[in-house]
């Protein structure tokens with residue numbers, strides 16, 4: 001039965017049958033930024049569905065806060081569920097409370113310093129594998145780095161075979177294409193659909209093997225998987241609740257969710273940060289001073305991070321300009337109000353951290369790279385300025401569970417790489433934005449020039465800030 005949709009402005013430029021799918025595939029960010037001119041909630045049509053795009057901060061915050069009404073849904077999550085089942089990222093509100101309670105301990109701070117050590121080892125391994133003047137495909141190297149970190153912290157095993165890395169990327173790219181395509185097109189035996197299904201099956205098999213292996217023997221390894229497998233929530237805090245544990249199938253979905261969710265997001269954030277630093281040598285110079293002063297040429301530890309405020313500011317500004325999760329959908333579970341608009345049950349909505357981050361009322365001169373937006377007035381290493389319009393990790397109860405993990409991973413990589421190298425774009429190449437499930441830099445090949453650690457006095461450091 002067709003939904004009774006409220007009368008809301010529709011975005012211009014819809015094609016017959018395809019609606020706005022072409023605009024979303026060809027020039028998604030520009031298209032998105034054109035929407036607020038038509039209203040606070042704007043109707044678009046993509047993948048055969050009407051989607052109401054929320055173009056306002058207060059309405060986005062309401063949608064994130066009321067997660068029982070604006071639940072995970074729409075084609076984005078249907079496609080994601082084909083891969084990660086009903087893991088934490090995709091599961092509906094009813095299942096989410098239990099899953100989040102069970103998974104949260106895997107991200108506790110006491111485990112983070114061990115993870116940070118793995119991150120520093122992998123970042124050093126990556127940075128020291130580069131050679132003076134030999135071009136580096138930055139996004140590819142960062143994806144290897146974050147996947148190695150994910151695999152080691154999740155499974156306590158070493159590198160996955162390289163073809164599994166390709167499988168993760170095939171699956172992610174396929175998810176976006178399938179989300180915007182009609183279902184019948186996704187079922188055709190095209191080479192693209194076959195490639196996607198084979199990658200998905202191989203990835204599933206590889207992870208199932210690792211989990212079964214670990215369930216069969218206690219390795220004593222302290223990693224995310226052991227933490228998930230050991231999770232026994234006896235429900236004592238909620239006397240009416242039955243004991244909670246993950247089923248084997250749920251463990252599988254969580255592992256795949258964390259592997260896929262954690263790898264590309266953080267990798268592209270680091271890649272964008274390196275691109276932005278090369279475009280802003282003044283900031284890069286200050287960053288070199290900071291890492292040299294704090295690290296004195298050694299790999300970073302978790303305890304160093306509060307002493308690297310500029311590194312954190314560069315990453316915040318990178319996440320503001322290029323939030324990997326740029327377009328996220330929800331579906332209403334019952335008739336409701338969003339602001340003053342009445343919506344029937346089953347309405348598909350989308351919100352966009354990218355759109356909010358590029359609104360001049362929240363971030364003046366929004367396209368400008370300016371890490372100083374995040375600086376504390378006294379240059380202290382206090383947590384970065386809160387800004388409720390900063391949503392790279394979403395918000396409310398569905399906020400990213402890996403936010404601290406991902407930021408730690410990105411900070412450690414950025415500090416390690418800039419300790420070793422100055423990176424410049426290869427002459428004649430210019431990266432462009434590749435927007436699919438996440439926003440990635442395409443064609444980002446950089447030229448490394450070795451740096452030697454140069455001790456500087458603390459007064460020099462202060463004067464440079």
Ligand code: HEM
Nearest residue numbers: 088089261262265266325328392393394398400401402406
């Ligand atoms: C820079 C790095 C990252 C960014 C920008 C990012 C972004 C996001 C965003 C925007 C969401 C909310 C999605 C929504 O509301 O629909 C999310 C959720 C999630 N992320 Fe991340 N993420 C990052 C790193 C990670 C890492 C490292 C992991 C795992 C190790 C991870 C696992 C998850 C999971 C499981 C969820 C679902 C949380 C829930 O619904 O309770 N993410 N992430």
